[in-house]
Amino acid sequence: MLSQQTIDIVKSTAPVLAETGPTLTTHFxxxxxxxxxxxxxxxxxxxxQNGDQREALFNxxxxxxxxxxxxPALLGAVEKIAHKHTSLLVQAEHYPIVGQHLLATIDELLSPGQAVLDAWAEAYQVLADVFIAKEQQLYDDSHAQIGGWQGQRAFTLIEKRPESEQVTSFVFAPQDGQPVAPFTAGQYIGIVVNHTGFEHQEIRQYSLSHAPNGQHYQISVKREPQGQVSNYLHDELAIGGTVMLTPPAGDLKLNVDQDAPVVLISGGVGVxxxxxxxxxxxxxDAPVTWLHATENGKLHAFNHSVRTLARQHAHIQTHIWYNQPQPTDTLGxxxxxxxxxxLTAVSDTFSPAAVQVYLCGPVGFMRHIQAQLRELGVPDEQFHYECFGPHKTL
Structure with a gap:
């Protein structure tokens, strides 16, 4: 437990750190x-390079x-970040290194004196211990389940399928022939790439884009103009190629009662x-409403798959928005x-008091949707979302 003196010092000096803005995390x-x-x-x-990680650390x-x-108010954020850390294979020995340089940064930028540095050191260690314990639990849980593992595991690419002009699906089967760990829809896996053309090892998380089946994993990757890993996957990784994967992780998990109506909302590759x-x-058992927004038909991934599911299951209905339809796109x-x-166009299809909403897409899009959900009366606790990359608060 933190001493009251430490709490007082940290709270009183926090505004000074906040005034440094991105200077603090850039220096760190x-x-x-x-x-x-x-x-x-x-x-x-x-x-x-784009500042997302610095912003996330500062926040x-x-x-x-x-x-x-x-x-306790931070436990939700701890859960989300801990999942990211395990997907990146962060270890307990990394925390003293980070703490050392964070304190040195505070000292070099602000020279606050030893009492302040000691207070922040104590506060950092308490938080580090929380993360270390949580991440070890996640590692142990992943390793203990059938098909589970810890660290990296070799998989073979067995299918590569274009879904739109920008998105391609990749299906991986384990090289050891054993089952793969179960996951909950909404989670992601990490892919570890060591490539002769890369200056450093690169690890990326990609959402699993299929229901669990115990045999393989599917991710669906958007080609990013400056994305080293996405371009490698699209252009170089061929059927039969080997990749190293880290176990499924992520705190966005589908968790609803059978009688709860569900709305699934996505923008772009958030699908x-x-x-x-x-x-x-x-x-x-209850209605499921699928709401998706994209630019046009050329960039619309999984249109056929989703509409097929809706035709086969009467409780699923779909609504699609195109921002700028092309002449080849057909309304209806x-x-x-x-x-x-x-959302006012579909607000009569669900009850705000009962619905569970899951959301993924660009941050601006998700903020736009969150504001509408609140306007419709959907409680925040019934709203669940995932950010690609460092976590952001909507």
């Missing part, structure tokens, strides 16, 4: 990678300081975890609405 990462370049094999350096530091006397959920809900066949997704 530069220092960390200078002294420990091997950690570049764990961090997504693209998220370093986490501020949130911790604000809630240091109410740690991938929603597709796994839809397949898992084919025998659901390929899509149902134009422009940005507007």
């Amino acid at each position: 990462y530069q220092r960390l990678f200078h002294h420990h370049p091997e950690l570049k094999d764990i961090f997504n350096l693209r998220h370093q 986490a530091i501020c949130a911790y300081a604000q809630n240091i006397d109410n740690l 991938t975890p929603m597709l796994a959920m839809l397949e898992s809900l084919t025998e659901h 066949q390929d899509f149902d609405h134009t422009g940005w997704m507007d």
